[in-house]
Amino acid sequence: MIEIVQTAALNSVQDLGRFGYRRYGINASGAMDALALAAGNALLGNEPGAAGIEVQLFPFVVRFHVPTRLAVTGAACDATLDGRRLPPWWSVPVNAGQTLTLGFPRLGVRSYVAVTGGIDVPEVLGSRSTYGRLAIGGHEGRNLALGDRLPIRSCEGAPQSSAAGFGAFPPAAFMKLPPHTAARPGDLVLRVIPAAEYEQFTEESLREFWSAAWSVTPQSNRMGYRLSGTNPLMRLEATEMRSHGLVPGVIQVPPSGQPIIQLADGNSSGGYPKLGYVIAADLWRLAQARPGTALRFVRCDVAAAREADRLAAFYLGQLRAMAEAQLRAMAS
Amino acid sequence: MTPRPACRSKPDDRPSITRMSTSLMNLAAPRVSLCGASAVLLDAEGPLSLPTQERIWSLSERVRDLSGVLDTHPGMNSLLVLLDPLAVDADAFAAELLKRWADTRPGRVRGRTIEMGVVYGGERGIDMPDFAAFHGLSPKEVAELHAAPEYVVFAPGTGPGFGFLFGLDPRLFTPRRQVPVMRPVGSNISIGGGQAGLGTPQRPGVPAATAPTGWHVIGHVPDAPVPFDLNREPPFLLALGDRIRFRIESVVA
Numbered sequence: 001m002i003e004i005v006q007t008a009a010l011n012s013v014q015d016l017g018r019f020g021y022r023r024y025g026i027n028a029s030g031a032m033d034a035l036a037l038a039a040g041n042a043l044l045g046n047e048p049g050a051a052g053i054e055v056q057l058f059p060f061v062v063r064f065h066v067p068t069r070l071a072v073t074g075a076a077c078d079a080t081l082d083g084r085r086l087p088p089w090w091s092v093p094v095n096a097g098q099t100l101t102l103g104f105p106r107l108g109v110r111s112y113v114a115v116t117g118g119i120d121v122p123e124v125l126g127s128r129s130t131y132g133r134l135a136i137g138g139h140e141g142r143n144l145a146l147g148d149r150l151p152i153r154s155c156e157g158a159p160q161s162s163a164a165g166f167g168a169f170p171p172a173a174f175m176k177l178p179p180h181t182a183a184r185p186g187d188l189v190l191r192v193i194p195a196a197e198y199e200q201f202t203e204e205s206l207r208e209f210w211s212a213a214w215s216v217t218p219q220s221n222r223m224g225y226r227l228s229g230t231n232p233l234m235r236l237e238a239t240e241m242r243s244h245g246l247v248p249g250v251i252q253v254p255p256s257g258q259p260i261i262q263l264a265d266g267n268s269s270g271g272y273p274k275l276g277y278v279i280a281a282d283l284w285r286l287a288q289a290r291p292g293t294a295l296r297f298v299r300c301d302v303a304a305a306r307e308a309d310r311l312a313a314f315y316l317g318q319l320r321a322m323a324e325a326q327l328r329a330m331a332s
Numbered sequence: 333m334t335p336r337p338a339c340r341s342k343p344d345d346r347p348s349i350t351r352m353s354t355s356l357m358n359l360a361a362p363r364v365s366l367c368g369a370s371a372v373l374l375d376a377e378g379p380l381s382l383p384t385q386e387r388i389w390s391l392s393e394r395v396r397d398l399s400g401v402l403d404t405h406p407g408m409n410s411l412l413v414l415l416d417p418l419a420v421d422a423d424a425f426a427a428e429l430l431k432r433w434a435d436t437r438p439g440r441v442r443g444r445t446i447e448m449g450v451v452y453g454g455e456r457g458i459d460m461p462d463f464a465a466f467h468g469l470s471p472k473e474v475a476e477l478h479a480a481p482e483y484v485v486f487a488p489g490t491g492p493g494f495g496f497l498f499g500l501d502p503r504l505f506t507p508r509r510q511v512p513v514m515r516p517v518g519s520n521i522s523i524g525g526g527q528a529g530l531g532t533p534q535r536p537g538v539p540a541a542t543a544p545t546g547w548h549v550i551g552h553v554p555d556a557p558v559p560f561d562l563n564r565e566p567p568f569l570l571a572l573g574d575r576i577r578f579r580i581e582s583v584v585a
Contacts, residue, residue: 019414022405023392024560024568025488025495025532124562134560196365196373240508240525242380243487243496245405245412247371255510267490269407271508271524277368280417302422305369309417 002115004148005099006061010222013119013138013150015051017264018127022245027268029129029137032056032222032287033110035171035312036074040114042320043071043091043168045327050118051128053144055111056222060102062113066154069093069116070100073168075108075288091323092165108288117153132265166326168319171284175311180296182211188289190282191300191308192251195274197235201253205233209275213294214259220291222265227295232257233275241271249278249286261286281308362433364426370417372426374433376409380498380526384409385486386438389572393439394432400425406572407487408496408527441573443485448530448553448576450479450521454584457521457551466506472583474550477501478521479578483528485570490532494559494570497528508546515542515549519556521578522547530576532559554581 014037017030031037031054038048053062058077064070071091072079079086080101086092094100102111121128121139130138139148177189198206214227233253245268246252252260252272261278262270263286278286279300289295363375374391376384388411392404400419405412415425452475453460464471483497505526518534524547533556534541559569570576 019403020396022403022412022414023488023572025490028403136562193366193368195367196363196375238510242408242410242525243527244373244375244407244410245371247367247412247414249368254512268405269487269490269496274367279368280370302366302369306417306421309369313418 001065001149002152003063003065004061004144004146004150005063006059006101007144007146007148008057008060009143010057011053011055011060012130012132012143013051013121013128014054014130014264015118015128016049018125018129018131018137021125022268025268026125026131026134027266028127028248029131029222029264030127031112031129032264033074033112033284035284035316036110037112037114038316039089039168039171039319040071040073040112041118042316043073043089043166043323044069044114044116045320045324046114046116046118048316050114051121051138052112052114052119053150055102055113056109058102058104058111060111060113061099063097063099064094065096065149066152067093067095068152068155071114072100072102072111073114073170074111075105076170077105077111078103079111086165087167089170090165090167091326109290110287115152116155120151120153166323168322171312171315174315175281175308177282177285178298180298182213183296184213184294187213187294187296188285189296189298190286191279191304192276192297193279193300193302193305195250195276197241197273198275200235200237200239200273201275202234202236205231205235205257209233209259210297210299213296216289216291216293216295218291222263224260224262224266225286225289227259227261229258233259235273241273243269243271246270246274247277249280249283250274251276251278263287279305279308281305281312362430364430366422366426367412369422371412371414372422372429373407374411374413374429376411376433378409380409380486382484382498383438385484385498386441386573387433387436389441390439391429391433391436394436395429405488408498443571443574445482445575445577446557446570447579448556449579449581450475450551450553451581452478452521452551452583454551456516457549457584458515459522459548460550463506463523463548463550467504471585474504475580475583477504478523478528478550479580483576483578485572485574485576487572489529494530494532495572497530497576500526500528502526506548509548510546512544512546515545517541517543519553520549521551521553522549524548530556533557553578 014031017028135141402414481499483499520531
């Protein structure tokens with residue numbers, strides 16, 4: 001069991017999402033930075049979809065009541081275990097009674113705490129992800145609160161915490177993005193595949209979309225990111241659309257002309273015209289973008305998106321192989 | 333009290349809406365589009381109709397268990413299929429989906445019929461005065477037109493257990509707002525374009541919330557059944573194909 005010693009609203013238990021219930025209006029939810037959660041699980045030898053804690057408000061402090069192993073990935077927060085500093089993307093054994101503290105991140109927005117075997121809350125409709133709208137999943141169907149006790153598996157015979165940890169290169173160092181001619185240092189480049197209504201926008205708006213900087217506004221959360229730009233995006237003709245299913249990463253353009261990118265807890269269906277889709281392999285980058293970040297979009301096709309997915313899978317595979325070798329060596 | 337902006341468009345400039353008919357005949361050519369590399373959207377095109385929608389439900393059931401398919405989501409006249417991009421090539425799947433659409437027959441779904449009493453107008457039907465004026469009707473006439481048909485649950489809404497309804501009288505088709513407004517959520521009776529909506533009821537014990545919407549809220553169901561209960565089998569109140577009959581409880585001036 002682990003106990004939440006310090007938290008704020010919006011920190012929650014998440015896995016890779018809930019699938020198979022869209023026909024009842026239930027979308028996937030799941031970790032915003034799914035790559036970071038999967039990497040945390042790989043560092044522990046867990047299944048990729050084991051549940052972890054998504055931390056998006058800091059500081060966050062938990063106490064372990066059983067020995068296990070933990071990994072902290074995602075945003076580079078100042079993580080310490082009983083005051084001893086943990087490098088980013090690190091896997092380390094932990095003893096009963098030890099305290100993990102995550103400080104405000106220097107880079108990124110969301111950190112993930114994974115433990116061996118995953119956070120052992122019950123599966124609801126095939127997932128452990130917290131789905132607040134329905135109050136299901138996660139811990140009692142809600143975000144974490146002070147004093148909550150989360151079930152985890154005790155790892156008997158786990159190495160003492162004096163044993164060395166090991167870590168991973170964060171994916172940004174491994175996965176390069178294509179250049180954007182107008183990008184400035186600190187801008188985030190995202191790859192976008194045009195959507196069904198792409199041709200319905202004016203040429204001027206399409207030029208603007210690909211060339212301008214789109215700022216992440218403070219009205220951005222697990223539901224979606226609202227962007228603002230200098231010139232609103234306009235369609236040739238304002239026709240109405242019927243409600244249809246949406247996926248995370250979809251860039252919708254409401255009549256204001258300022259785009260919205262739907263994300264993990266976003267609407268599962270909607271009727272706004274869609275200009276494009278941020279490719280799935282880049283969603284973790286967006287999930288780590290702070291308000292004020294300037295986004296730049298570069299055009300992408302399905303083949304390149306598949307290549308990016310394969311690269312992410314390769315990264316996770318390498319990470320898993322390395323971690324399993326390390327864990328085997330420690331056990332022997 | 334601050335005057336609310338009236339419906340933006342005039343009745344005679346809503347061509348995109350009046351084009352939607354309730355014809356049961358049209359099964360026009362479908363269109364597929366890629367939603368990134370990990371989903372495909374099939375749009376049946378043509379007007380909303382029960383046979384087309386029954387065909388979409390059939391297709392949804394036929395493809396949802398295919399290898400590499402993560403989930404399927406019937407929309408209004410459309411089907412979204414979510415894919416594992418490492419297992420399935422979206423382009424190839426789009427072609428396959430079109431092929432399967434061609435040989436999919438409407439699966440006759442005759443769900444349950446559920447009756448619900450509606451309070452039209454008033455605080456929880458705040459858009460009723462403007463809505464009625466827009467159509468040159470009285471609120472009572474709007475209520476009567478709205479409550480007359482039997483609606484079919486065509487597609488899931490944004491919350492579970494409730495959804496998008498088919499059957500709205502074309503005389504009540506109304507363009508969505510250009511700028512969304514905040515409205516209380518919970519069992520809302522609303523209209524957006526040619527679609528009718530029934531909002532997810534407020535969960536007991538959860539504080540009342542508001543949400544932005546471009547739809548026109550003309551009433552609510554005060555005693556809406558609980559849409560979702562894990563201790564019930566099935567947990568979801570409404571399934572695709574279920575019928576809803578609205579009864580006029582009252583029309584608040």
